[in-house]
Amino acid sequence: MAKRLVIDLNKCTECRTCELKCSFVHFQVYNSNKAGIQIISQWPEKPSARLCLQCKEPDCLPACPSEAMVFTHEGSVKILYDVCIGCGSCVDACQYDGVWIDPLNNVAVKCDTCENKYQCIADCAVGALSIEE
Amino acid sequence: MYECYNRKLLRINLTDRTVREEPISEKMIQHWVGGMGFGVKLLTHEVPPTIDAFDPENKIFICIGPLTGTIAPLFAQTCIVTKSPLTTGIINTYAGGQIATAIKSTGYDVIVFEGKADQLIYVTLTPAGVKFVDCPELKGKPVREAEEYVKTTSGYDNMHTIGIGLAGENLIRYAAAISETRAFGRGGAGAVFGSKNLKVFGVVGLNDVKVANPKGFEEAIERTYTAFREDLSHPWSLLGGFGRIGTGSGVALINDKHVFATRYHKYTSFQHANEIDGEAFMRKYETRPIGCQSCLVHCGMVRKPLETKWGTIWTRGPEYETMYSIGSLCFNDNSDMLYYANDQAEKYGMDTLSLGVNVAFAMECVDRGILSKDALGEGYTLEFGNPDATVRLIDMIAAREGIGDLLAEGVKRASEKLNQGSQDFALQVKGMEFAAWMPERMRGVATTFATANRGACHKRAPIGMELMEFVPMDSTEGRAELVAQIQNVVNATFTLVSCRFAEFVLKPAQFVDLLNNASGMSFTAEQFELMGEAIWNMERMYNLAAGIDASQDSLPEICFKVPLDFPEGYKPLTHSDFNILIKDYYEYRGWDASGTPTPERLEKLGLKG
DSSP: OOOEEEEOTTTOOOOOHHHHHHHHHHHSSBOGGGOSEEEEEETTEEEEEEEOOOOSSOSHHHHOTTOOEEEOTTSOEEEOTTTOOOOOHHHHHOSSOOOEEETTTTEEEOOOTTTTTOTTGGGOTTOOEEEEO | OOTTOOOEEEEEETTTTEEEEEEOOHHHHHHHOSHHHHHHHHHHHHSOTTSOTTSTTOOEEEEOOTTTTSSOTTOOOEEEEEEOTTTSSEEEEEEOSSHHHHHHTTTOSEEEEESOOSSOEEEEEETTEEEEEEOGGGTTOOHHHHHHHHHHHHTOTTOEEEEOOHHHHTTOTTBOEEETTEEEOTTOHHHHHHHTTEEEEEEOOOOOBOOSOHHHHHHHHHHHHHHHHHHHTSTTOHHHHHHHHOGGGGHHHHHHTTOSOBTTTTBSSOTTHHHHSHHHHHHHSOEEEEOOTTOSSOOEEEEOOEEETTEEEOOBOOOHHHIIIIIGGGTOOOHHHHHHHHHHHHHHTBOHHHHHHHHHHHHHHHHTTSSOTTTTOTTOOOOTTOHHHHHHHHHHHHTTOTHHHHHTTOHHHHHHHHOTTGGGGOOEETTEEOOSSOTTTOHHHHHHHHHOTTSSOOTTSOHHHHHTTSSOTTOOTTHHHHHHHHHHHHHHHTTTTOOGGGGGTOOHHHHHHHHHHHHOOOOOHHHHHHHHHHHHHHHHHHHHHTTOOGGGSOOOGGGGSOOTTOOTTOOOOOHHHHHHHHHHHHHHHTBOTTSOBOHHHHHHTTOOO
């Protein structure tokens, strides 16, 4: 695996700031459906999260029929939103629930590490997000 | 311009099950900004002030604001405006969580419920449109269960909801509408839902939330974060305490300062406060802090399931106000009971403040020989400090059973029926039961309780200033002005729609910084505050037309009695002090001696004609 974003679900307060930050960084809008991280509440238990594991040999990329998924220099898989046709092949291929479709624009969405900048981390109020080597 | 607005309003008519979309005008946005501003403007123009709150002609305005759904911290509240069955005046009531963001992403800024369904229904607003679904099977169901049912039945696991429980269905005048454990608490909005046969409103949205100036907004967010982080970095930060322990983190201080109303205002502090405060709940129960959308304070405390003698449940809370109302006011030191009662209030959908005051009022009536200690039936003794009696009475109120039927009407109406001097100690103003805090001790609280458009509400009181004694809490000096200013500013922040706690840290200029970058407008801090004042006066004019006159800018006689442990060195509230406060307040507001805004002031506020 390449470096990746990880979340400590014992710390997460489910405020979803990371989701909105992610959509803003990538699309200049706020929309949780467009975020590469998804927090799922399950009160009273702690939440679960959907997040890409940044596999070195990912199943999603070869499954893409339109070459909308590419490796970045940092070794994570990034989506070319202009190319993606929203077919969902990558969603079916991923065993880890790490990629999904934004229903508004019908494109695939996942964590691409912001080219190693991980812009969500700084805004997490409780330090639940970090980078795993 | 106006990128952060959807600029659309949706009317959902429950009588004929139709919907109508309307544009929101530029003028409306520039004058009233959003949230409470939109709600008050619309209700005062559309709902006749003299109708009964349960008349189908009453409407429910569910309003979000220009900063809703953005990353701006502490703007995740939704504002409901309706005509209150408790006060008969206009009410604005708030809840946080995720529902505001969900509404924003549906493409509307205001949802209006009109009319009355012919039977119990739920309504969903999703990308597939609006659906009206009969739901006789949800009759009497707890809120959480009803919310889950609607989510599952609709097939949307990302749906967010507002619902009511038995209390709303039974028209308990202080029934709350609940959104995923968070209450639109004060004023009986839940009962208005009930009067319309609306059990649950479910929302799913997909739309983007945009801002006018993305770069400028990001910078404004950074400035906002800096302000909050600076505040939170202090070990004594109030918000920091809320994040660690919940809103009950201040009980020890409040108790030490002798402003923790205990045993129906007989005392100013509670010997067993440390059994029911925020620290006690953290010590006794496994807890997880929860934040509303984009919030860095995370004051919501989710507790692990607990086996109590009344049943196994889990709850989120209780909040500080509940520790007062069902705790100290009822002389209850049993935290398990408080944990359970908090869940009862959520399950039935009730405002814990009004509920606790009603329970305590019944106990006080027993002490004074007006009600029988056997009023709860066999096996229960209605008395202060009795947890079983408290739990039993809450059930009876929700079901309108026995004396529960009387107390379901609120202490104002109950005391009018009971008479025997009980009006003098019914803890209410304009029909609204007392929030925590003691008018006997704090002049700003006395002024706020007496003059607030919502009734005896603490939401716009200079509590911090008085509690920390930045101003002497027992002085009338400058107090009316302080109260009016905070009422104006908080009203303005509720157009955005801000959490009440944002104003603890942010100044009007900082709210305006966010608003302008999000909307493209160019508000000044002065204009922003003036808008808050205009909204206050709009509410006031509506309440006057509803028959709530200056005689109701008053406090019950009990506030002029001296509690037994009144601390030395402080002056208790007197009638002459109170008269000064009200006179000063009217003068500062530009109102005449009858509490009516003068034509000149209305003109200044752009409200003439």
